[in-house]
Amino acid sequence: MAEIRPFRGVRFDTDKAGLPEELICPPYDIISAQQREEYVAKNPHNIVRLELPVAEDGISDPYQAAAHLLKSWMESGIMVRDSKPALYIYEEQYTLHGETKSIFGILCLVKLEEFDKGVILPHEQTLSKPKRDRMNLIEAARANMSTIYSLYSDDGRRTSLKIDMLTEGKPIMEVSDGKCVHRLWMVDDEQLVSAVCRDFDKRTLYIADGHHRYETCLNYRNKCRAEGAPEGSACDYTMMLLVNMDDNKFSLFPTHRLIKGVENFNVDEIVKALDKNFRVAEHHGTSSIKPTLNEYYNVGRKAIALYVGSETWYLLKLRSTSEAMEEAMPSASDALKSLDISILHALVLDDIMHCNNEDCVSYTRSFTQAIESVKSGESQCCFILNPTRISQVRDIVEAGEKMPQKSTYFYPKPTTGMVINVFED
Secondary structure (H helix, E strand, O other): OOOEEOEOOEEEOHHHHOOHHHOOEOOHHHOOHHHHHHHHHHOOOOOHHHHOOOOEOOEOOHHHHHHHHHHHHHHHOOEEEOOOOEEEEEEEEEEEOOEEEEEEEEEEEEEOOOHHHOOEEOOEOOOHHHHHHHHHHHHHHOEEOOOEEEEEOOOOOHHHHHHHHHOOOOOOEEEEOOOEEEEEEEEOOHHHHHHHHHOOOOOOEEEEEOHHHHHHHHHHHHHHHHOOOOOOOHHHEEEEEEEEOOOOOOEEEOOEEEEOOOOOOOHHHHHHHHOOOEEEEEEEOHHHHHHHHHHHHHOOOOOEEEEEEOOEEEEEEEOOOOHHHHHHOOOOOHHHHOOHHHHHHHHHHHOOOOOOOOOOEEEEOOHHHHHHHHHOOOOOEEEEOOOOOHHHHHHHHHOOOOEOOOOOEEEOOOOEOOOEEEOOO
């Protein structure tokens, strides 16, 4: 079902560009303006200048500036295209809660498919602003700077055994970002490449991270087709990291909700309205929020924390009846209706606060950032969540449904700058 193929990746020549650790950065959607400046200050060749472009070098349009910079780096040898099509085996090694884990994935090109074909499936809804941004970049630069992250099932570890063999030698790149060690191997032997590609002939891919990039690539492909690009052109494919979901070495974190711009915002009235569907308990002391939520998560019970400032917060526990969710989401599966994030969006953000859009809701994985945003007055309140379980993600995808936007945060994120895909036609 899924068609994957090798590509001639474009990589930094570290003899010209600088130290590998000075050249990489996280994906665009988790980089602040200050962090961007810090990456560029370390090394002017940092990939962040392509991944998250700004107007520079006398070019007022940031996306055209990125395209010009990419061309300049390739012409000067700062970045070089590999001579043969290859698959790239990518490892992320990290330590969390005292346990060291390694995730192995395959960086390759994947043929774009509409979701209704069931070949590549999403699990989250998307937002319009990030898709406009990524479309502007891909149109100008004709490149995938950062990878989409997808999961597949490898029953019997058929592909994993190949990866074990292909990573026995020394990687072509190894770099640490301080939290994670990233390693890259290149596989350009045609027989080995074909053997790995055949493994995916009957597989479905589940997008874990990069929904906005994937939908953007679909839109770009459709635009290219409308302009006369033949089938099989570069725009028919996108760069993707494929990871075995059965190995379960990745971690899932929650993405908290920051709320601002709610008219006539009144905490007492909101809490009173919440009582209809939730048992609401007032707590004091922000240090107790995460431990309290964790206790509920460990025993499989639903709970959401509402933080309103100072040391005051509220624990929201859905009442035993599911009538409210049946009414709010009558056509949704039980799996989707049971998610904390679905409950929050349907029964609180939509029903009570009338706040469920890009102007009203923003997102952060950082608990500290969420709390500080409220304390500083930048946000009116925030909702602290427990993580979604991978089994829930799988159930919802297989039911053909989508979770609310920014429902999951897969950790660690693939770094940007190990290899990029620059279109060849």
